[in-house]
Each structure stands twice: as structure tokens, then as C-alpha cells.
Amino acid sequence: MLKQLSYRDVVSHSSLYTTFYHDCILMLISKIIVLFTSKLSNLKLMGTLPYGLQPLTSLTNPDLSSNNLGGGIPYQLSPNMQRLNLAYNNFTGAIPYSVSDMTSLTDLNLAHNQFQQGLNVNFMKLSALSSLDLSFNLLTSDLLQTLSSLLGITSMYLQNNQFTGTIDVLANLPHYDIIGL
The missing domain is CATH 3.80.10.10 (Ribonuclease Inhibitor)
Structure with missing residues (x-):
């Protein structure tokens, strides 16, 4: 069973947070660029x-x-x-x-x-x-x-x-x- 991560859990693991943040930003940029590609x-x-x-x-x-x-x-x-x-x-x-x-x-x-x-x-x-x-x-x-x-x-x-x-x-x-x- 997967444990649901809270914001605090993610922030406490800074490398996980950094990777998560980076991936979210890239995904957002990707979606925006595809709209206007x-x-x-x-x-x-x-x-x-x-x-x-x-x-x-x-x-x-x-x-x-x-x-x-x-x-x-x-x-x-x-x-x-x-x-x-x-x-x-x-x-x-x-x-x-x-x-x-x-x-x-x-x-x-x-x-x-x-x-x-x-x-x-x-x-x-x-x-x-x-x-x-x-x-x-x-x-x-x-x-x-x-x-x-x-x-x-x-x-x-x-x-x-x-x-x-x-x-x-x-x-x-x-x-x-x-x-x-």
C-alpha cells in the first residue's frame, strides 16, 4: 500500500523535493510550448x-x-x-x-x-x-x-x-x- 506524501514529507527530503519541483516545471513548460509550438x-x-x-x-x-x-x-x-x-x-x-x-x-x-x-x-x-x-x-x-x-x-x-x-x-x-x- 502506498503512503500518501505530505508537503512536509517532500520538503524534508530536499533532493526529492528538488527533483519533483524540476520535473513539474519541465512538464509545465512542455505543456505551454506544445500549445504554442x-x-x-x-x-x-x-x-x-x-x-x-x-x-x-x-x-x-x-x-x-x-x-x-x-x-x-x-x-x-x-x-x-x-x-x-x-x-x-x-x-x-x-x-x-x-x-x-x-x-x-x-x-x-x-x-x-x-x-x-x-x-x-x-x-x-x-x-x-x-x-x-x-x-x-x-x-x-x-x-x-x-x-x-x-x-x-x-x-x-x-x-x-x-x-x-x-x-x-x-x-x-x-x-x-x-x-x-
Whole structure:
């Protein structure tokens, strides 16, 4: 038989209370985000994305484009994302490798930010990706060989970055709407 916990019981076990509180907050945020997940763009939102979004498995299509969000993208995003639109913000730093774990991702739009460094994403794990926009950032280094695995890609925008090396990586991709470097 389960004992019903009182508030005092929970508070007396501070680690249990902290975990309970954290989980409740994440669940509440998850429900709010799911309600508005289709469109949070152009709302003049400011600040950074919070860490700890990985448990929000119902977060699949966030559109936070055209706001004033900045800083880095948190390393642990929900792995169930299908579409992620963070375009037209002020994000900086590297695109986290954890994007590789979003294997259901079909659309990734990180254009018009200030991302730097080389691409650190394993595109081989993103076989569902059909649209990729990384244009108008400060990305550097050679294009990743794993880009060649995106055989289902229908649009790819990489222009206005600082990529180096050859574009042979893109030679065998479908030629739908692949825009220059």
C-alpha cells in the first residue's frame, strides 16, 4: 500500500523535493510550448534558450524565428524534433553535435544568425532531412563529407558563410534547390 506524501514529507527530503519541483516545471513548460509550438516567431522574445529541453519529448516543431534570442543553442534539445526554426535571431557559437541525434528532423533552419566554427553535425544520422538552411552565418572550415548522405534533401542553403575547400561533397545530391556557397 502506498503512503500518501505530505508537503512536509517532500520538503524534508530536499533532493526529492528538488527533483519533483524540476520535473513539474519541465512538464509545465512542455505543456505551454506544445500549445504554442506551431508559432512563436516574431514575438520580440529576448534572452537565451534554457537548458534541459531534452525531456520535452512532445516538443517537435518549434518555430522561434525572427526574435531577439541569443547565446548558444543548448546542447541537449528534444531528440523528437521534426522541424527546428531558429532563423533571424542572434545565436552564436557552434551548432551543437546533439542536432545529430534528432533523427526525425525534416527541416532545419538556422539562417541569419551568428553561428561560428565548423559544422559539427553528423548528417548521416539525419536521413529524414529534406530542408537545410545555414545561410548568412559565420560558419567556417570545409564542408562535411557527411553532407553527401542527405539523399532526400530538396533544399539546401549554405551561402554567405566562410566555408573553405571544395564543394565536391554536394556533387551527388539531388539538384532541386541547392544554393551556392
